[in-house]
Amino acid sequence: MLCPRTNASLEPLLIGGITVYTSVQGGVFFDNSQIFKFSSPELKHGQVLLKYLSNYTEGEGDVSSRVNCPKCPSIVMMRRYFSPVKAVEIDECPGCAGIWLDSGELEKIHENHLTPKERKLLAHEMETNHGFITIKSPASRFTPTNKNKSAHEATVENLVRLALLGL
Numbered sequence: 001m002l003c004p005r006t007n008a009s010l011e012p013l014l015i016g017g018i019t020v021y022t023s024v025q026g027g028v029f030f031d032n033s034q035i036f037k038f039s040s041p042e043l044k045h046g047q048v049l050l051k052y053l054s055n056y057t058e059g060e061g062d063v064s065s066r067v068n069c070p071k072c073p074s075i076v077m078m079r080r081y082f083s084p085v086k087a088v089e090i091d092e093c094p095g096c097a098g099i100w101l102d103s104g105e106l107e108k109i110h111e112n113h114l115t116p117k118e119r120k121l122l123a124h125e126m127e128t129n130h131g132f133i134t135i136k137s138p139a140s141r142f143t144p145t146n147k148n149k150s151a152h153e154a155t156v157e158n159l160v161r162l163a164l165l166g167l
């Protein structure tokens with residue numbers, strides 16, 4: 001399979017019995033619905049893959065254009081949000097349900113994963129503050145990730161994003 005951004009070949013990577021396909025720019029292709037084995041920061045598979053991808057932080061340059069599926073080269077992938085927290089846009093193949101993530105997108109999916117505790121906290125915040133939560137604009141997907149951000153700050157940002165969505 002070839003990288004949909006650069007046409008360089010994708011390298012198979014076996015993680016805990018599941019094969020994913022990675023590009024040297026840090027992109028990754030998941031067959032079928034296997035992304036869900038990697039999409040939460042609590043999942044061992046996800047931790048291992050994120051660590052591996054962190055060695056490849058080059059980025060693909062412009063990632064706004066639509067891409068064809070690495071597995072079904074004649075099919076253009078659809079762009080959609082990964083979750084109701086509309087923070088990360090992914091490319092999904094309508095033919096094989098494969099998913100392509102550009103460099104850094106798995107990290108963002110992990111960052112925006114809300115634990116049940118965080119969801120509860122958000123509900124509580126919205127009740128007690130009657131909606132008076134300081135709102136920052138959600139970061140664009142092209143904004144470089146601030147690696148120094150503390151876990152607490154990241155959580156607050158996630159909550160604010162959810163609040164913006166009225167969830």
Ligand SMILES: [Zn+2]
Pocket residue numbers: 069070071072075093094095096097098
């Ligand atoms: Zn496909």
